[in-house]
Amino acid sequence: MERYDQHLHSNHSFDSRADPAANVQHAIDIGLAGLTFTEHFDTHPKDWDGCVYDDEAYSETIEKLRERFGGRIFIGKGIEVCFQPDRMLFIRDFLDEHEFDLVMLSVHYFGDHPVYEKSAWSELETAAGIRRYFENVLEAARCCEKLSRSGSRVFDVLGHIDFVKRYTQRFFGTHDVSPSADVIDEILATCVSADLIPEVNTSTLRQGLGESMPGADTLERYVAAGGTTMVLGSDAHRSEHIGADFDQAVTLLRDAGVQNTAVFKNRKRVEIPLESVAPEADL
Secondary structure (H helix, E strand, O other), rough: OOOOOEEEEEOOOOOOOOOOHHHHHHHHHHOOOOOEEEEEOOOOHHHOOOOOOOHHHHHHHHHHHHHOOOHHHHHEEEEEOOOOOHHHHHHHHHOOOOOOOOOEEEOOOOOOEEEEOHHOOOOOOOOHHHHHHHHHHHHHHHEEEHHHOOOOOOOHHHHHHOOHHHHHHHHHHOOOOHHHHHHHHHHHHHHHHOOEEEEOHHHHHHHHOOOOOOOHHHHHHHHHHOOOOEEEOOOOOHHHHHOOOHHHHHHHHHOOOOOEEEEOOEEEEEEEEEOOOOHHOOO
16 A cells, blocks of 8 residues: 555654654554654744754754665655744745755644643633634635745645644534634635645544544535545654554545545655555455
8 A cells, every 4th residue: 555644743843752763663564655754843932942843853863764764665854834924934944945855834823822722712712713723724725825826835735724623622522613614615725726735634533533634524625625635644743653543534535535645755746546545455
């Protein structure tokens, strides 16, 4: 199976202690064709002091991994950028000065508040906070669309577009995003227009939420908007979670009508027909 995990972390991210070599070995053990590290790059003033991203050390690790394992598996160097509109010039300059296989844009905030801090919700109804989050995701997608129209490709993938539901489930016992379906539709249409590939993120499947990010309804909406391709991402912060629940994710993509998955190599997208990544039992 030609599967690639396009979203995972190691000890080069502030919130992971995973050994990079152990990550690669696990990917080999479960039969992945490749994995791409996407270490956190968080520039908000609340996060910047704790951002441990060190491109020199990270690049050295990737080089050593490729020397050790490169004959058996593709090892990509990626980055997960937290969308911060006030820091876009700094972010763009940084990305221009460094080399990556994949650049992922993720939204972890609504306004000036991180969705993963319960205190940020103290003055918000849950549905209102969810909607505010999706409005931020739409702003991020529109930023990518504007850049694309100007001939500048800054971001390749939009990560976990309904990330907010991970935390509303934890805090309030609900992950219903349907009241924001109109905003979600705009996000998906903008992704198609901007040639920005969404991720199907499997982390919430193993965390007990019961569906991926995004779930089946949003996957179908993406196809209805003209989308054909998504990337697979485990969002693993531990080696044993790499590639987790990909069988279920591929089934969800197939049932929704998504045609391809993709891998990014040196910022170039290679599309892989979904049948090439389907569970062997389905072939």
